[in-house]
Amino acid sequence: MKSFVRRIFMLAAMAACGTMAFAQLPNEKFGKPSKQEWEFVGWGNTVNADAVILCKTMKVTYHLSDQVWSTNQSDSELSIDNLADFSKNIIDDSNILVNYEFCLRTKILKAEGAKHANIDITYYNLEDKVLVGCDELSDMKIKVFTKNEKGKVEKKNVNTASFATERVDKNYMVMHVEVPDVEPGSIIEYTYKITSPRPAYLYDWVFQESIPTVRSKCDIEIPAFLQFNMNVPINKLIRSGVVAGRLSYDINRPDLKKGKSIITNHYTIYGDYIPADGETIAPFTSLIAKPAVDPIPARMPTGATHLRVK
Numbered sequence: 013m014k015s016f017v018r019r020i021f022m023l024a025a026m027a028a029c030g031t032m033a034f035a036q037l038p039n040e041k042f043g044k045p046s047k048q049e050w051e052f053v054g055w056g057n058t059v060n061a062d063a064v065i066l067c068k069t070m071k072v073t074y075h076l077s078d079q080v081w082s083t084n085q086s087d088s089e090l091s092i093d094n095l096a097d098f099s100k101n102i103i104d105d106s107n108i109l110v111n112y113e114f115c116l117r118t119k120i121l122k123a124e125g126a127k128h129a130n131i132d133i134t135y136y137n138l139e140d141k142v143l144v145g146c147d148e149l150s151d152m153k154i155k156v157f158t159k160n161e162k163g164k165v166e167k168k169n170v171n172t173a174s175f176a177t178e179r180v181d182k183n184y185m186v187m188h189v190e191v192p193d194v195e196p197g198s199i200i201e202y203t204y205k206i207t208s209p210r211p212a213y214l215y216d217w218v219f220q221e222s223i224p225t226v227r228s229k230c231d232i233e234i235p236a237f238l239q240f241n242m243n244v245p246i247n248k249l250i251r252s253g254v255v256a257g258r259l260s261y262d263i264n265r266p267d268l269k270k271g272k273s274i275i276t277n278h279y280t281i282y283g284d285y286i287p288a289d290g291e292t293i294a295p296f297t298s299l300i301a302k303p304a305v306d307p308i309p310a311r312m313p314t315g316a317t318h319l320r321v322k
Contacts, residue, residue, distance in 0.1 A: 038067050038227030038284060042115050045157055045165075045199045053121060055285060058224040062125030065225040066117040066199070070217055072232040076261035077107035078272065090261065090274070103237070108211040116202040118223075120194050128223055129156075129191040129200050136208065137185040145209055149187065152204040156194060168193070211238060212300040219250060219283045220293040229282035230296060233257055236275040238300065244281055245294040252281040 039046045049066050053059055080090045081104050120126055136147040154170035176188050191200055206215075219228045234240060244252045257278035281296050 040067055040069060040227065040229070042067075042117065042201055042203060045117070045201075049117075049119065049199065050159070050165075050197075052119065052226075054224060058287060061224050061288065062122045063118060063120050063128035063223045065221055065223060065228075066119055067227045068116040068225065068229075069114070069227075070215070070230040070232075071113040072214065072230070072234075073111050074211065074233065074235050074238075074259060074276075075109040075111055076235065076259065076274070078261060078263045079107045080104065080261075090272075105209070105211050108209070110208040110211055110214070112206040112208070112215065114202075114204050114206070118200050118202075120196055120198045120200070122196055125196070125223075126194050129194040129198070131189045131202065133187045133189060133204070134180060134184055135187070135206055136183060136210070137179075139179065139182040147206050147208040147210070150205050150207065152189075152202070154189070154191060154203075155201045156191060157199040157201070158195065159197060214240070214298040217281075217296040219245060219296065220286050220289050222289050224288050225283070225286040227282065227284050228286060229280070232279045232281075232298070233259060233276045234279070235259060236277060240298045240300050242279060242281075243297045243299065245296060247283070247293050249286050250281065250283040250293065250296075252279065254279045 036046065036048045037052060039049060045066075052064070052066070054061055054064055058064065076090065078090045116131070118128060120129060133149065135149050138146050152172045152175075154172060156168045156170060158166050158168075160166055170191055172189075175190065178186050178188065180186050189202070194200060214232065217228075217230045219225070242252075242254075244250060255278050257276040258273045259276045260273045263272055283293065286293060
């Protein structure tokens with residue numbers, strides 16, 4: 013009887029340890045895969061997958077200047093006193109940038125899953141090569157982590173200069189990212205930025221991919237004078253929230269030592285342990301309600317997002 017009780021206790025302890033390790037995922041810290049991620053092979057019915065997305069995130073912030081102005085304003089400077097009036101009329105977007113930071117961590121589980129080390133990144137780029145109004149893709153870094161025969165982690169940086177780009181239509185380009193020399197057990201991390209001069213438009217965010225996803229998250233801080241309709245997927249796997257925040261902006265006044273800030277709406281939308289694309293979880297989209305910004309930015313091509321795992 014004592015032996016039986018001891019065995020039950022040990023099994024319970026092992027189960028608890030397994031649950032604890034599972035609970036330590038997802039891991040949003042990039043740069044060094046966690047011990048749990050090296051051991052992770054999926055959950056439930058996903059254990060037969062070729063590859064798994066351990067984490068993918070999009071962080072969005074606005075870069076403002078005090079020279080932003082509204083047709084409802086007699087002066088050109090943005091301030092706390094006139095902030096409320098900015099949401100009433102057309103604004104000049106020439107001093108507003110949107111900064112995106114994207115991160116993706118993928119683990120290859122089987123030899124057939126090596127293809128999932130490749131991704132497509134779609135971004136706004138006018139065909140006539142007019143620089144004003146185009147989005148800029150920059151700071152791309154890709155690291156491949158593998159373990160050698162002795163179990164030591166080896167890291168290799170991938171040369172991103174040779175990646176091919178292809179035009180989708182007159183408004184959008186896609187960069188084809190191909191990562192060589194991956195094998196079962198490899199973990200690949202991708203980070204890059206997009207800077208956009210189109211404040212009335214936010215890229216869609218797809219929560220569900222063709223392979224299982226442990227965490228998918230977008231974090232967006234929007235100035236209060238920009239009012240968006242936030243269309244969040246209605247699904248028990250997707251959670252969302254919004255709180256008031258503050259955002260500093262650049263000032264062109266050398267006589268002022270301290271920067272100014274404005275009120276923001278800070279949205280966080282995320283999903284955990286999302287199965288592969290069977291019954292698609294709709295992408296998060298954000299459509300501006302007001303003010304009107306002229307010209308209206310082009311929409312993404314049907315079926316395209318800023319990032320898609322092949």
